Amino acid sequence: xxxxxxxxxxxxxxxxxxxxxxxxxxxxxxxxxxxxxxxxxxxxxxxxxxxxxxxxxxxxxxxxxxxxxxxxxxxxxxxxxxxxxxxxxxxxxxxxxxxxxxxxxxxxxxxxxxxxxxxxxxxxxxxxxxxxxxxxxxxxxxxxxxxxxxxxxxxxxxxxxxxxxxxxxxxxxxxxxxxxxxxxxxxxxxxxxxxxxxxxxxxxxxxxxxxxxxxxxxxxxxxxxxxxxxxxxxxxxxxxxxxxxxxxxxxxxxxxxxxxxxxxxxxxxxxxxxxxxxxxxxxxxxxxxxxxxxxxxxxxxxxxxxxxxxx
Numbered sequence: 264x265x266x267x268x269x270x271x272x273x274x275x276x277x278x279x280x281x282x283x284x285x286x287x288x289x290x291x292x293x294x295x296x297x298x299x300x301x302x303x304x305x306x307x308x309x310x311x312x313x314x315x316x317x318x319x320x321x322x323x324x325x326x327x328x329x330x331x332x333x334x335x336x337x338x339x340x341x342x343x344x345x346x347x348x349x350x351x352x353x354x355x356x357x358x359x360x361x362x363x364x365x366x367x368x369x370x371x372x373x374x375x376x377x378x379x380x381x382x383x384x385x386x387x388x389x390x391x392x393x394x395x396x397x398x399x400x401x402x403x404x405x406x407x408x409x410x411x412x413x414x415x416x417x418x419x420x421x422x423x424x425x426x427x428x429x430x431x432x433x434x435x436x437x438x439x440x441x442x443x444x445x446x447x448x449x450x451x452x453x454x455x456x457x458x459x460x461x462x463x464x465x466x467x468x469x470x471x472x473x474x475x476x477x478x479x480x481x482x483x484x485x486x487x488x489x490x491x492x493x494x495x496x497x498x499x500x501x502x503x504x505x506x507x508x509x510x511x512x513x514x515x516x517x518x519x520x521x522x523x524x525x526x527x528x529x530x531x532x533x534x535x536x537x538x539x540x541x542x543x544x545x546x547x548x549x550x551x552x553x554x555x556x557x558x559x560x561x562x563x564x565x566x567x568x569x570x571x572x573x574x
Contacts, residue, residue: 265345266319266344266345266564266565266568267315267316267319267320267323267354267357268316269564270312270313270315270316270319270561270564270565271312271313271316271357273312273560273561273564274308274309274312274313274316274561277305277308277309277312277557277560278305278309278474278475278476279476281305281308281476281557282305282475282476282479282480285298285301285302285305285483286479290542290550291483291487292490292534292539293539293540293541293542294541294542294547294550295487295488295490295491295494296455296491296494297542297547297550297551297554298483298487299460299484299487299488299491300551300554300555301550301554301557302480302483302484302487303460304554304555304557304558305476305480305554305557306464306467306476306477306480307557307558308557308558308560308561309476310368311558311561311562312561313361313364313365314361314365315561315562315564315565316357316361317357317358317361317362317365318332319344319346319565320354320355320357320358320361321354321358321362322344322346323344323345323346323354323358324351324354324355324358325355329341329346333346336569337572337573339572339573340568340569340572340573342572343568343569343571343572344568344569364471367470367471368466368467368470368471370470371466371467371469371470372462372463372466374466375462375463375465375466375469376462379458379462383421383422386420387420387422390408390410390420390428393410393411394408394409394410406426406427406446407426407427407429407446408420408426408427408428408429409428409429409430409431409434410428410429410430410431411430411431412430412431412432412433413430413432414430414432414515415430415432415433415435415436415437415511415512415513415515416428416429416430416432416433416512417429417430417433417437417445417449417512418449419449419450419452419453421453421458425453427445427446427449429442429445433511433512436511436512437508437511437512438507438511439504440500440504441500441504441505441507441508441511442508443499443500444496444497444499444500444501444504444505444508445496445508445512447495447496447499447500448492448493448495448496448505448508449492450495451491451492451494451495451496452488452492454495455488455491455492457488457491457492460484460488461481461484461485461488464477464480464481464484464485465481467480467481468480468481485527486527489527489531490531490534493505493531493534493535497535502535502536502538503535503536505535506531506532506535506536509528509531509532509535510532513528
């Protein structure tokens with residue numbers, strides 16, 4: 264029973280230390296795509312620790328699970344994990360608690376996806392009502408929809424024929440290539456499937472609101488996906504153009520006052536106007552490789568006893 268306990272301790276240490284290390288680092292703002300991958304690896308490693316601990320605890324608690332889990336393994340492998348005898352109440356309780364947590368996570372993710380689809384259907388129906396297609400108009404060929412509206416707003420409407428929706432007030436604010444920059448920003452979200460990152464982080468945060476790593480994961484996903492999309496747009500249209508588009512869309516919302524309602528918007532504008540050089544390709548590669556190794560640690564902890572027995 265030492266391996267399941269070690270995995271639980273490793274998961275707790277990963278959830279406690281890794282977010283603090285990422286929060287203290289300066290490079291995530293310079294390389295948001297790498298930071299997104301690092302956060303996914305940290306959360307993935309934490310969940311992997313819990314999943315492996317659940318499996319091994321269940322194997323220790325119930326002979327039927329142990330027989331299926333180690334069906335193809337030599338007898339010495341089972342002995343190496345110390346699962347020969349019944350694990351007792353500790354193993355049973357751990358396995359049941361972690362299994363309930365896994366089921367709850369799946370339920371929260373399903374709820375988040377269903378809610379997002381419902382919001383998408385409602386938004387699409389409202390868009391069709393406010394801006395119906397003309398006879399003979401091809402919806403796939405219409406990439407931009409203009410709605411009458413007093414507030415400058417722009418958003419990407421997903422669906423079978425995805426489109427950028429802007430209000431007339433936004434058109435009055437966006438000059439030159441700023442509208443193209445907004446379109447490139449939204450297309451950057453779609454190309455990187457940022458919606459799935461937000462669904463997963465939201466499901467974990469709402470399902471386990473008392474777990475700090477999941478709350479930090481959700482907050483950082485919302486921030487980093489915007490930075491990554493800003494970089495996509497700025498590479499095509501320039502940082503100044505993207506910054507002016509952000510200001511034009513948000514200056515009437517109180518985000519640039521002393522008590523901003525959306526603190527990340529001024530930070531994004533400041534980042535665009537005072538650019539810091541990107542990390543070198545070698546350092547980006549090293550950070551990506553280091554992040555990728557984080558989920559490998561619980562796998563190593565879980566498989567080392569069996570591999571040692573085989574050796």
